[in-house]
Amino acid sequence: MQAKEAAQRLGITQRMLRHYEKAGLMKVRRSENGYRIYSEADLRRAERIYDFIVTGFSTREIRTMAACLSDEGAGPCEGGIEKLSQKLVHIDRLRSDLDSRREAIVDRLATLRAALSNHLEESEPYHAALDISASEVPPRGRRPNPAGVNSNAARR
Amino acid sequence: MQAKEAAQRLGITQRMLRHYEKAGLMKVRRSENGYRIYSEADLRRAERIYDFIVTGFSTREIRTMAACLSDEGAGPCEGGIEKLSQKLVHIDRLRSDLDSRREAIVDRLATLRAALSNHLEESEPYHAALDISASEVPPRGRRPNPAGVNSNAARR
DNA sequence: CAGAACACCAACACATATGTCAGGGTTCAA
DNA sequence: TTGAACCCTGACATATGTGTTGGTGTTCTG
Incomplete structure (x- = not known):
């Protein structure tokens, strides 16, 4: 299928598809006239790329795990x-x-x-989100990971 | 605590903390001299903000769900x-x-x-192959210009 | 007091993801 | 043949997240 349909089926723009290609994340076959021809496998790959990006990875990072993008994991x-x-x-x-x-x-x-x-039961009036009243409230939810050992930042 | 310690405990930079503040995602108390004073609650909030960002959200989006940042996740x-x-x-x-x-x-x-x-009795010599050679991915942001070459003059 | 260690802020630099527009082909149906 | 609907490339534009730098005030300690 050609660009427009591919993009529509993935719910992203043609621009983005072209971007992934230019970033070296996927290669798309061309017809004689130079038009891109997307295969189903291409769609799957593009969707994975998109998922990665939307999840906070950069194309640079994704490129280092290119093998994770193809359909067959054992292939490459x-x-x-x-x-x-x-x-x-x-x-x-x-x-x-x-x-x-x-x-x-x-x-x-x-x-x-x-x-x-x-909240539905208490029906308490909500106070502005930015209101941090500085009170040292005991840890409440989301507490594992006490000291920013953030798998992503300091891991270098 | 002040900036440096806060940043260290979160494993991020002071610059990022300032950025979150400027983006309107949190406000930090100041001492008389204008220094920021981070509370434990501030740390928790900043950590959440960071988690969101690392997960692919923009500060703009996060601002939309400011209520998800405070310790009490009640609000809208x-x-x-x-x-x-x-x-x-x-x-x-x-x-x-x-x-x-x-x-x-x-x-x-x-x-x-x-x-x-x-095939061969000795299945030992290649253990090194399992080592993590860590293909590091450089972080975002400005990088020191390798050779004072201004490769793109008129762009601002 | 001098100097180190911090703090603050603004402004500029970069990389990345996307949008958008311009200049030009190709296909196909009226 | 003409026009709509696609496609292509390239370049410029904008938003974001961070790094970096420079100028400057504040605190602490020898």
Whole structure:
């Protein structure tokens, strides 16, 4: 299919698809006239790229885990045990990154949901979000990870 | 506590803390001399802000769900919940993708290892292959110009 | 007091993701 | 043939997150 349809099916813009290509994250076949021809596999790949980006990864980072983008995980890894192992390392690191991000979000969600249902019963007037009354409220929700050991910042 | 300590405890820079403040995501008390004084609550809030950002939200979006930042998640946080849920869709999609891929690779690895050790009695010499060589990805933001070459003059 | 160690702020530099527009082809139907 | 509807590339524009720098006030300590 060509650009417009591909973009529509993914719910993103053609511009973004072109961007991924230019960033070296995917290669798209062209027809004689130079038009891009997207395959289903291309769509799948593009969607993964998009998911990565929307989740906070940059194309630069994504490029380092290119093998995670193709449909067959074992494919690009035929180079041998060493390469496979390396891929494994990358994928595991990615996974743990995603895990922490997901965990944080899930926690946050749970806390918010609880607070919300609580709020419905209490019906207390809400005070501005920026009102931090400086009171040292005991840890309440989202507390694992006491000292910003943030898998993403200081891990260098 | 003041800026330096706060930043260290969160594992981020003072610059980022200032940025969150300027973006209207938090306000920090000041002492007479104008120095910022961070409370524990401030730290918690800043950490959440950081988590959101690292997960792909912009300060603009985060401002929209300011209620999700305070310790008491009561207020009108519905929008936040929805956005977080949306984010979860992407993350979970990636996770499941990665899971299957990882499985395939592990299998393949096992197979190759078996075949290998079957072929030669000594299955020791390549352990180094499993080392994490860490292909580091440079952080965002300004980078020192490698050679004082102004590669793009008229752009501002 | 001098100097180190911090703090503050503004402004500029960069990378990245996207939007948008310009100048130009290609296809196809009326 | 003409026009609509697509496609392409490239360049410029904007929003964001951070790093970096420079100028300057404040605090603490020898």
